[in-house]
Amino acid sequence: MVHFMEIKRIVKTVIMLSFVVFFVVMMIRAIIGSYTLTPTSTAENLRGLPLWKIPLVYMWDYAQHGWTCLGFAFTVAGLFSEFIPQSFMMRYMSSEKPISYLVATLIGPVFCVCSCTMVPIFAGVIYAGGGIGPALTFLLVAPANNLLADIVTIQVLGWRIALADIIAAGISAVVIGYAVSKTPWGKRFEAQFKKNQRSAASVELVKQPVDERLWNALKFGGYLAKKIVPAFILGLVVVSYFQAFFPENIVKTYLTGSLGVVFAALLSGPLYTPTLIEVVLGKALVDLGMSPGATIAWLMGQPYDIPNAISTSRIVGWKIVITYGILAFAFSVISGLTYGILVGM
Amino acid sequence: MDLSKRLKVEVIGPEPPCSRCRSVKENAEKASARIRANGIDVTVEKVNILSEDVIGRYGILLSPALAVNGVVRIMGRVPSDKEIERILAQTS
Numbered sequence: 001m002v003h004f005m006e007i008k009r010i011v012k013t014v015i016m017l018s019f020v021v022f023f024v025v026m027m028i029r030a031i032i033g034s035y036t037l038t039p040t041s042t043a044e045n046l047r048g049l050p051l052w053k054i055p056l057v058y059m060w061d062y063a064q065h066g067w068t069c070l071g072f073a074f075t076v077a078g079l080f081s082e083f084i085p086q087s088f089m090m091r092y093m094s095s096e097k098p099i100s101y102l103v104a105t106l107i108g109p110v111f112c113v114c115s116c117t118m119v120p121i122f123a124g125v126i127y128a129g130g131g132i133g134p135a136l137t138f139l140l141v142a143p144a145n146n147l148l149a150d151i152v153t154i155q156v157l158g159w160r161i162a163l164a165d166i167i168a169a170g171i172s173a174v175v176i177g178y179a180v181s182k183t184p185w186g187k188r189f190e191a192q193f194k195k196n197q198r199s200a201a202s203v204e205l206v207k208q209p210v211d212e213r214l215w216n217a218l219k220f221g222g223y224l225a226k227k228i229v230p231a232f233i234l235g236l237v238v239v240s241y242f243q244a245f246f247p248e249n250i251v252k253t254y255l256t257g258s259l260g261v262v263f264a265a266l267l268s269g270p271l272y273t274p275t276l277i278e279v280v281l282g283k284a285l286v287d288l289g290m291s292p293g294a295t296i297a298w299l300m301g302q303p304y305d306i307p308n309a310i311s312t313s314r315i316v317g318w319k320i321v322i323t324y325g326i327l328a329f330a331f332s333v334i335s336g337l338t339y340g341i342l343v344g345m
Numbered sequence: 346m347d348l349s350k351r352l353k354v355e356v357i358g359p360e361p362p363c364s365r366c367r368s369v370k371e372n373a374e375k376a377s378a379r380i381r382a383n384g385i386d387v388t389v390e391k392v393n394i395l396s397e398d399v400i401g402r403y404g405i406l407l408s409p410a411l412a413v414n415g416v417v418r419i420m421g422r423v424p425s426d427k428e429i430e431r432i433l434a435q436t437s
Contacts, residue, residue, distance in 0.1 A: 081421065090405045120359050120394045124405035127397065203403060203417040206424075206432060216422050223365070 013211040016218060020075055027072040030155075042287065046244035058240030059233065062280075066155075070225075073151040078221025080110045080147060082213055093125055093134055100134040101177060105170050108141035109150065118142050123315050129193045132186055132316065136324060137177030139312065144169035144300060148224070152276055153299070156283045161292060164339050165299045172300070172331035176324050185319045228276060235277035243284040251288040261336035264294035265329055268301030293340025300332035350437050351386040352377070354429075357403070357410040357417075360393040366409040368423050373411065376429035385437050 046054050084107070092103040104125075118139070125135040143149075145166050153162040180186045208216070254263050273281060282290075282298050290298070313321040354373050358366030370391055377387035392399050394408050403412065407421035411429065413436050424432075 090407075093405070120408050121405060123395050124400060127395065127400045128405050130405075202415055203406075203420075205420065206418045206428075220422065 009209065009211045013214060016211070016214040019218065020079065020214075023068070023072040023075045026068045030068055043244055043248065046240065049244075054244050055237040055240045058243070059236050062236060069152060069155045070229075073148045074221040074225045075218070076151065076221075077147050077224055078217040078219070081220055082217035084110055090121075093121075093130060093138065100130065101137050101174050104134040104138040104177070105141050105174055108138050108173070109145040109147050119311060119315075122312070126190075126315065127193055131181060132190050132320070133177040133181035135177070136180055136320075137173045140173035140176060140324070140328065141170060143308070144173070148228070149276060149279060152279050156279050157286065157295065157299075160343075161295055161299070164296055164335075168296060168331070168335035168339070169300055172328065172335065176327045176331065179327060180320060180323050183320075183323060185317075186323070189316060189320060228274070231274040232276050232280075235274060235280060239277070239280050239284050242281070243287065246284075246288060248288050251285060251290055255285060255294045256289065256291040258293075258337060258340070260291055260294040261297045261340060262333055264290065264297040265301045265332040265336060268298045269325070269329060269332075270306050291340065292343050293336045295336075296339040297332045297336030300335055301329070352380070352388070352433055352437055353414055354387060354389045354433070355412040356389065356391045357394050357399060357406055357412060357420075358391070358408040359395065362391060363408065365423050366391070369409045369411055372424060372426040373429050375426040376433060379426075379430055380433045380437070385433075387433065 046058065049057060093100050093107065122135050122139045125138065126132055150162060150166060153165060181190065254260060268278065278299065282295055285298065286295055309321050309325060354377060356366060356370045356373055358369070362370070370389065373389045377389050380387050394400075394406055394410070399406075402415065403410075403417050406417065409423065410417055410420035411424060411432075412418065413432055418432050419428075
């Protein structure tokens with residue numbers, strides 16, 4: 001009987017591992033073969049079609065190329081959230097030392113695929129007396145650099161823009177977090193929670209065998225897919241019409257040059273787009289003529305959309321939200337301009 | 346098994362509960378119903394991950410989390426009712 005159970009475990013592990021390996025291999029193949037995983041339809045292709053057909057053609061275009069990338073992204077997100085030593089990282093993030101900023105920047109991308117974990121971590125760090133600096137860094141870096149968005153950005157917009165976005169978002173999150181923690185209202189807010197420095201917490205996590213952990217990872221990946229894909233599809237419908245009918249000359253006039261960077265940052269900030277859609281919409285804008293610098297500003301302007309700001313303000317108050325909103329805007333403009341200067345407007 | 350022992354299960358998550366926290370709560374209810382059949386007193390309670398009390402006792406957690414008699418046993422995932430039952434059986 002024991003034997004049978006063990007064989008079952010091994011078989012299960014092998015099946016799950018091959019699933020993971022399949023997506024990794026497909027992804028590597030796509031990168032080496034430099035297949036494009038993004039849609040190839042242009043405004044001209046789409047405009048000639050009947051209205052009802054536009055989203056279908058556009059989605060089919062994504063489905064043909066994009067499924068590898070999405071499958072890979074969801075699998076990896078699941079694996080990371082399961083196999084990263086969480087309690088260890090949490091402890092560092094709530095310490096008062098500078099390392100907490102680094103940890104916040106590094107773990108943001110890993111956890112933050114789901115806002116229902118993000119806000120509790122943010123508030124948890126604050127309430128536990130960890131300081132508003134690292135908490136804000138985490139809050140800003142998490143949606144900007146989340147693993148899913150990064151993988152999709154690399155595929156859709158190219159690794160240069162993706163890398164620039166990741167670095168710029170990381171740096172600005174740290175600077176903004178630090179700056180806000182030094183403002184008088186930031187300090188006052190922090191002081192309320194200093195008393196909360198806690199003693200050792202009673203956490204004794206259950207250990208699980210590898211096959212069960214793998215299963216958890218895949219289940220979580222599936223959960224994310226279930227949550228994100230419907231919104232993603234709806235977003236694609238909207239973006240397909242946008243790509244087909246949005247006048248190119250408006251994009252070429254307002255989303256290029258230094259002014260374009262400012263407009264892109266202004267536009268993307270308050271606009272709430274579900275995870276991944278900002279990348280797809282960004283791609284449509286790039287096809288319509290948005291400059292690289294403006295693209296960076298566009299991608300970086302995500303963390304301060306309105307719903308997010310409202311839920312954060314309940315915890316930290318409006319003053320802090322407005323401070324980091326303005327700083328985040330300034331940083332996306334600066335990063336967009338820097339990138340524009342480096343690669344050409 | 347010590348039948349006089351009491352078990353206190355806390356499902357820890359944000360308020361209002363997210364969908365994953367709700368599944369943990371359901372699974373915990375199922376597991377404790379079976380444990381209760383053995384004559385053990387089990388209570389299941391949903392607590393707010395952001396309350397001072399919870400953070401004071403457990404620190405920063407990933408939601409959803411599950412604590413039994415004041416010790417966090419699971420965080421950041423949804424355990425099955427069978428797994429919760431195993432944990433309860435071990436604790437009692």
